[in-house]
Amino acid sequence: MECRECDSIIHDFMRADVANEELRTKAFDHITRCARCKTRFSNIRSLERALRILADTMDSEPSGAQLEPVLRTIFQQEKGLKRRSRSFAGWAAIGIAASLLLSIGFVSRYRVFGPERKSTVAATPQPLQPATASKAEMAESAAKLAPETRKRRKAKPRVPAQRMDGEELVTAFYALPYAESSEHIMSGEIVRVKLRGSALPGIGFPMALNGDRAAEQFTADLIVGENGLPLAIRFVR
Amino acid sequence: MNLRSQLSDEALVDRMREGDEEAFALLYRRRQPDIYRFVLGMSNSRMATEDVTQEVFINLIRYAGRFDPTRGSVRSFLYGIARNCLLQHFERERPYVTYDGEIPENGSSALEKILQPDMNNPLAGLTTAELLNDLRQAVLTLPLKYREAVVLCDLQEMGYVEAAAVMRCPVGTVRSRLHRGRELLLQKLKPGGSVNHRAARKRACC
Numbered sequence: 001m002e003c004r005e006c007d008s009i010i011h012d013f014m015r016a017d018v019a020n021e022e023l024r025t026k027a028f029d030h031i032t033r034c035a036r037c038k039t040r041f042s043n044i045r046s047l048e049r050a051l052r053i054l055a056d057t058m059d060s061e062p063s064g065a066q067l068e069p070v071l072r073t074i075f076q077q078e079k080g081l082k083r084r085s086r087s088f089a090g091w092a093a094i095g096i097a098a099s100l101l102l103s104i105g106f107v108s109r110y111r112v113f114g115p116e117r118k119s120t121v122a123a124t125p126q127p128l129q130p131a132t133a134s135k136a137e138m139a140e141s142a143a144k145l146a147p148e149t150r151k152r153r154k155a156k157p158r159v160p161a162q163r164m165d166g167e168e169l170v171t172a173f174y175a176l177p178y179a180e181s182s183e184h185i186m187s188g189e190i191v192r193v194k195l196r197g198s199a200l201p202g203i204g205f206p207m208a209l210n211g212d213r214a215a216e217q218f219t220a221d222l223i224v225g226e227n228g229l230p231l232a233i234r235f236v237r
Numbered sequence: 238m239n240l241r242s243q244l245s246d247e248a249l250v251d252r253m254r255e256g257d258e259e260a261f262a263l264l265y266r267r268r269q270p271d272i273y274r275f276v277l278g279m280s281n282s283r284m285a286t287e288d289v290t291q292e293v294f295i296n297l298i299r300y301a302g303r304f305d306p307t308r309g310s311v312r313s314f315l316y317g318i319a320r321n322c323l324l325q326h327f328e329r330e331r332p333y334v335t336y337d338g339e340i341p342e343n344g345s346s347a348l349e350k351i352l353q354p355d356m357n358n359p360l361a362g363l364t365t366a367e368l369l370n371d372l373r374q375a376v377l378t379l380p381l382k383y384r385e386a387v388v389l390c391d392l393q394e395m396g397y398v399e400a401a402a403v404m405r406c407p408v409g410t411v412r413s414r415l416h417r418g419r420e421l422l423l424q425k426l427k428p429g430g431s432v433n434h435r436a437a438r439k440r441a442c443c
Contacts, residue, residue, distance in 0.1 A: 011412075011415065011416045011419060012412065043423055043427075044419065044423070047419055047422055047423055047426070048391070050369075050372055051372070051387070051391040051392060052391075053369060054369050054372050054373060054376075054392065055274075055391070055392045055393070055394065057366075057369055058274045058277065058278065058392065059270075059274065061274075061277075067269075067287070067290070067291050067294070068262055068265055068266070070291070071261070071262075071265060071291070071294050071295070071298070072258060072261075072262060074295055074298060075258050075261050075298050076258065078298050078299060079256045079258075
């Protein structure tokens with residue numbers, strides 16, 4: 001064993017839990033031969049013994065004032081406090097649970113009945129003006145309605161399309177000539193269809209067709225009556 | 238014999254959590270001397286030691302729920318609390334440990350004086366006590382990290398593993414800190430070392 005190796009274990013090799021017998025023998029062999037390590041070992045052993053004497057002296061000293069009565073009082077206070085806080089925590093938990101239940105109830109009621117949500121089918125259908133109305137009459141009624149409509153537009157900008165979900169835009173329903181009344185429209189079923197522009201006049205949707213529009217494909221929701229005739233249409237994008 | 242006195246520390250902590258005051262009192266009586274001596278070994282004031290010891294057991298009352306038997310013994314848990322309380326205490330007080338001890342010196346080291354008292358000398362006991370006081374002062378002048386290693390391993394005779402749990406560091410670190418602490422003690426106690434040097438200087442002044 002070299003001095004360097006001996007130095008690294010010189011504090012430990014007497015400890016049963018650190019060094020084994022073989023290492024201890026090697027270290028002793030080196031110490032008996034090396035004067036420097038012998039002195040170092042001797043000093044360390046002296047220090048260890050001195051520290052042990054100091055530890056024994058400290059052991060025999062009184063271990064301070066007996067604080068047991070004080071600590072017992074603190075123990076009782078703390079346990080009492082814990083019991084109180086536990087009962088408070090219990091009441092708080094009940095309160096939180098009750099408010100959670102109430103809020104769940106409100107949310108589910110809101111979802112089921114909703115805030116008087118207007119049905120797009122019921123609210124939007126506007127039967128087309130009868131084709132029999134004269135142009136003069138139409139112009140007169142338009143003139144009457146125009147200022148009112150402008151005011152309404154200023155007050156609340158019209159939303160041309162309604163976003164149904166994250167991606168889909170839909171228009172309002174337009175009544176088709178096959179519809180007899182709004183009640184008739186509401187009795188129908190909504191069917192999603194894809195159709196060419198050229199097919200729109202065929203179902204009664206008034207549309208001026210040029211070449212591009214006729215070939216364009218539209219996605220639309222049709223309200224189909226019991227007899228299979230389309231009653232209203234809205235366009236989907 | 239009271240049945241509680243046969244219970245392990247861990248069982249006493251369990252009972253304590255359930256509000257058993259006697260279990261706490263028993264644990265206090267069992268562990269208070271160790272904690273007191275550890276704190277006294279680390280600090281230089283009996284008053285501070287009593288304060289810190291009380292703080293340790295108040296913390297035990299409050300945080301007994303945090304004791305996890307898989308991470309160590311109740312003893313280590315208490316030493317860990319004591320160490321934290323001590324660090325907080327040092328932080329609050331920022332103590333400056335000074336040495337004013339006088340060492341009768343005739344060329345030999347203070348250490349040898351401790352170990353080889355002259356039994357024929359009626360003052361030998363007193364001298365030894367003074368020299369032990371010097372050793373204690375030398376321990377107190379060690380930097381904190383070396384001091385706690387020396388106090389735990391040498392004065393409290395704790396194993397490296399347990400000391401590592403208390404100091405929250407690897408076993409190798411405990412070992413190296415202990416070695417460094419002892420080397421510093423040897424330097425302080427040898428003739429011309431800081432402890433002897435100061436004592437000699439004091440004598441020269443008188």
